[in-house]
Amino acid sequence: MNxxxxxxxVIALMWMFLSESYTFTxxxxxxxxxIILLYVLRxxxxxxxxLNRVLKVIKLLLLFNKELILSNxxxxxxxxxxxxxxxxxxxxxxxxxxxxxxxxxxANLISLTPGTLSIAVSEDYSKIYIxxxxxPDVVKSINDIKESFEKAIMEVTR
Amino acid sequence: MSGTLISIIIDLFIILSLLIGTFxxxxxxxxxxxxxxxxxxLHAVTKGATLGVAGIMIGAFLFLFIEHGIIxxxxxxxxxxxxxxxxxxxxxxxxxxxxxxxxxxxKSVRDDYADVVKEKRKSIDN
Numbered sequence: 562m563n564x565x566x567x568x569x570x571v572i573a574l575m576w577m578f579l580s581e582s583y584t585f586t587x588x589x590x591x592x593x594x595x596i597i598l599l600y601v602l603r604x605x606x607x608x609x610x611x612l613n614r615v616l617k618v619i620k621l622l623l624l625f626n627k628e629l630i631l632s633n634x635x636x637x638x639x640x641x642x643x644x645x646x647x648x649x650x651x652x653x654x655x656x657x658x659x660x661x662x663x664x665x666x667x668a669n670l671i672s673l674t675p676g677t678l679s680i681a682v683s684e685d686y687s688k689i690y691i692x693x694x695x696x697p698d699v700v701k702s703i704n705d706i707k708e709s710f711e712k713a714i715m716e717v718t719r
Numbered sequence: 720m721s722g723t724l725i726s727i728i729i730d731l732f733i734i735l736s737l738l739i740g741t742f743x744x745x746x747x748x749x750x751x752x753x754x755x756x757x758x759x760x761l762h763a764v765t766k767g768a769t770l771g772v773a774g775i776m777i778g779a780f781l782f783l784f785i786e787h788g789i790i791x792x793x794x795x796x797x798x799x800x801x802x803x804x805x806x807x808x809x810x811x812x813x814x815x816x817x818x819x820x821x822x823x824x825x826k827s828v829r830d831d832y833a834d835v836v837k838e839k840r841k842s843i844d845n
Contacts, residue, residue, distance in 0.1 A: 625802075633743055633770040636763055640750040649759055650829030672806035673769070678762055679806075680813045681832060690832040692758045692813060 565611045569595040617716045621666075624713055628674045635675035639694065647695040651680060653688045654707060663714050664689070670710050677703070726785075733781050740774025743767045756824040757816045765809035772801045 569592060576591025577583055596612065603610045639647070654671075658664055664686055668679040676694040683690070693699035747767025754760045780794040823830060 629766070629770060629802075632766050636750065636766045637743065637746045640746045640753060640763060640767075645753070645755070647759075648826060649756075649824055651823070651832045652829055653831040668810060669803075669806040672765060672809055676762070678758065678765065678813060679810050680758070680817060681810075681835075683835065690835075692762075694759060694762055696829055 565599060565606060565608065568606075569599060571595075572598060614717065617713070621713045621717055624710070625670060625673065628670065632673055632675040636694075648697065649692065649694055650696045651690055651692050652696065652700065653683075654691050654703065655688050656686075656707070656711065658711060658714065659686065660718070663718055666714050667707075667710055670714075671707075674706055729781070729785055733778050733785070736774045736778035736781070740771045740776075740778060742771075743774065744771035747771065755826075757821050758813055759824065761809050761813050765805050769801055769805040773798050776801075 572595035573588050573591030576594055577587050580587055599606065600610060600612070639645070656664070656667060658667055664682055668682065668689055671677050671679045671689065671691060676699050678692045679689055680692050681690045682688070691699075691703075693703075744767065747763045750763025750767060751760050754763060776794045776798045780791055780798075783789045783791050783794070817832065818836065
């Protein structure tokens, strides 16, 4: 993957020298040409085409934004409710993710989903403790949410 | 004619994003006042403030770009950093609060983390 990025930058620099104009625009044009070349020749270059992974990162960011907006609407509804009839509490959510980076991403994503806030990670990284605004409501839906997040994160990191 | 129509639509969009931003910040401050304990208040702060600040910054960015032709990188960076840091700060504040013994609300129904913290305390004391 690093190798492909280096090739891409070299192609962009070569494009700058060939067209003899040393501006950012030319570099960008060269970079796009490099992407096209790498895509055409992707079978002859080791590793998967690196933009696939970039696309997955963008997908993860979009998921992040979607959850953020949904949770905002949710919390605003609760704020303006005349009577606060929720049952908050803390529950443990087991996770399969291993590395620091993955756990951080998952904890942040969970903090931004409707009605949940990650409080702590257990010592052996196997559980995340989550404070939920309304426990019966959240426990039902959290498993689907967790699975979709874990899948999206694993696609980026593995 | 079409030029003015487009500028009106863009102006409306800017106004709308600024209004949405202020609305979310306002509601999250109302949430801080209304919710019963630290953890539920943090729900309001981490979520409401993020989208509120992001909305205001996007509105300001569009205004500067359309009216003055300035592409303000600082505003984009600010939005990204608020998005990244708000959940982290919420996590840290709630964790620190829990370890310092801040109680949950009386009507809370469940607390899985209490046992872990208790055991940890015991091992530190010994």
